[in-house]
Amino acid sequence: MSRAPADITRITAAADAASVLERLAGSDRLERGAVFIVSVEAIRERSGDRWDKKRDDVWGYLGRKLNEYLSYQDIHHRLSETEVLVAMTTEDGVAAQAVGMKVLEDVLEFFLGAAERKDIRIRAVNRIDGPYLACNDIDPEAIATARATARHSDPERAQAVSPYRSLVSAEAERERNPVSFVASNGQKLQIDYALEHVVSLRHGVTAVLRVEPTVAFHATGEVIPPRKFLKLADEDMHAIDRATLAFGGLFMPEDARLQPPLILPASFRTLAGRKGRQLLINVPGASPEQVRQGAMIEFVDVDRGTPNGRLVEVASLVGRVTRGVLARLQPTRDALSPVAGARFNGLTVDFADLGLPDAKLEAFMRLMAHQMRGKAPALIAQGLGERLHLEMADAAGFTHAATRGVPKTVSRRDVA
Template sequence: MSSDESSSIERITAGGAAAALDRLAGTDLVERGCVTIISVEAIRKRSGDRWPRKRDAVWAYLGRKFDEHLAYQDIRHRVDETDFLIAMTSEEGVAAQAVSLKILEEALLFFLGVADPADMKIRAVSAINGEELACTDIDLTRVTDHRTAPAVEVIAVSACQAAVDPAEERRRNPISFVTASGQNLRIDFSLEEAVSLRHKVTAALRIEPTVTHIASGRTIPARAFAKLSDDDIAFIDRASLDYAALFAGAGDTPQPPLILPLSFRTLSTRKGRQGLIGTEGLPPQRVKTGVMVELIDVDRGTPEARLLEVTGLVGQLCKGVLVRLQPGRDAVGPAKGARLQGLTISAVDLGNSDTQIAAHMLTIASQARGRAPVLMIHGLASEGYLDVAEVAGFTHASLRGARSALAQPAA
């Protein structure tokens, strides 16, 4: 498929169309690039006169693959004899398209023995008018770049960095400042590729700021930010937003969303929320469609009513709100009651030994199960932890990001 803007109209002729389209009504799945049409026309052509006898087997096989790769709340519906509509609620944009492509690829391999790119017919649904679907072609190269091998690759990270002006990246990473108490601190930024553990596709890119005390070289973890002043925290958040603007991309191009760690203290103020949508290079519409905010400092001292209010206000400005948990007896307690897209945990907060980390992962996943659609662990030290995270019950994970290759070492 080419990456141009060619479009087509598809009419649903199979039964049950109204119910399928009613489920899509009122959602933003189409706008988010989560609704696709895959076609097994290649199988019908190769089958020739045998197609009427073979199609039931093809439909049954696809049904099994839908059950294997899609969640129960995802939508799947046969459009006609060869085309199938897939709407994913559990993944975003390119990640959802990559799952659809994987289903089609497995069907072609099973029935034809080969998945020729010319036969991989997949389109994105751009509009729904009654029982007619307006569709646009999907660039297969762009989608396959966001599918990962069993060992996580940083394809999406590399692609994003390649599109950034190196001089501008060096200007924003690293960045130093003096705190209210007179300490010299440096902020280094890195990118992490957040992978869907179930679908093995890149679901998001996560920006990770690392704050270091320059004189001692000591890293200040996010859990220690409470010792910094509101102005210091606001500076870190502004620097994070400025860096995120480099990787925002075009608002009309489907791509993994950015996960941006920011402080609850900053976003609880009107000025802080204005900064979220007022950063140069991050227009409000792009924030709304492509940025997920991870609140990093919600703890037992955070008033529940205030958390509900702030997450509601921030959720109106961005794609979704996540809350970072701290390990403990009731890790999820501080986030109870808030309507969140996800809960996260930083691997660096779980201990040093493999035993400690694995034990905390199992405990936190058990406590958080069912509390939010996404349960993510980020900053894992090696790929070996990915299997542990999946078994524990995490939905997404990322490996510790190396500092951008574009950035020069700080003095």
């Protein structure tokens, strides 16, 4: 997806905006697509001579809506008669822009009776140079797509109709999904990949996509659950991670300001080695810059046996060449101890393998979220079975969640 040439806007009003622009110019919010301008110009156009009398009411209502949808860490600042600058810290890219669109829709509906597409005017800020802003118009349809994918109640249905998956040809995907290889113990394993929508629970929009590998014995189709990946040899995990990154390369966003970034699960054992980290800068079909802006790595096998100092070091090394690093917690009462001292962009818990009834699942979600709260910006509940579980995750205190279809079979054997 190519970007149109940026329009250059000079900020002449709101002189006190200079300090805000200076702060943002040196942050990573710009390249993450989290800085944008919302315009109520459509209301001024329809108001005509009545604008001078209506302006204060419009800005008062706009301010209330911004305070309603944004968190205290986010920034909003008036730039002109009709424009407000928004910089979000809690969401990036399309997910952040969806919040701006929701604010504008509410304001348009209140003052004009409807929020028509032609009246929705939002621009992404790509560069700040003193009072000059380089901006691009944001396509409301792209934001609408991110909302729609977050509303599917059936995980398998969401998988089938995902507009992000439809961007990749079936032929190209078949080359990387499924993948088979012979494990170190001589058994043939097969990896099937799914693409999950990770939803911002506060804003109800797809914030990020996530690749989910299902590893099974080729001969029987029996699935090896992720909790047993620790029993796989290092070279087997390297093979799985290499294939996962290759599949992820198909969906790596060309511009993460316009498309959701991608979570790629991988083994800490793989990425702790130089050979493993080399995979990150050689993702098939994706440039190192695309990986840096669009890929987040989820360490899936961190446990009590993981050397803490090495974990801190590897997380830092991987973070330099990717958008961010997440760690999957083991579902225990002392889940944080293996990651103590390390800083992650997010913490994840995968509930798919627990098989808990709803009543116990809700209680366990609360237990995990209580431990995780304040330890990372994003707290993600994965492997949920239905939309109701998203509501449970929200109530428990998670910031994001993803549903998942049921694997074809359940493993009843250990890895030799």
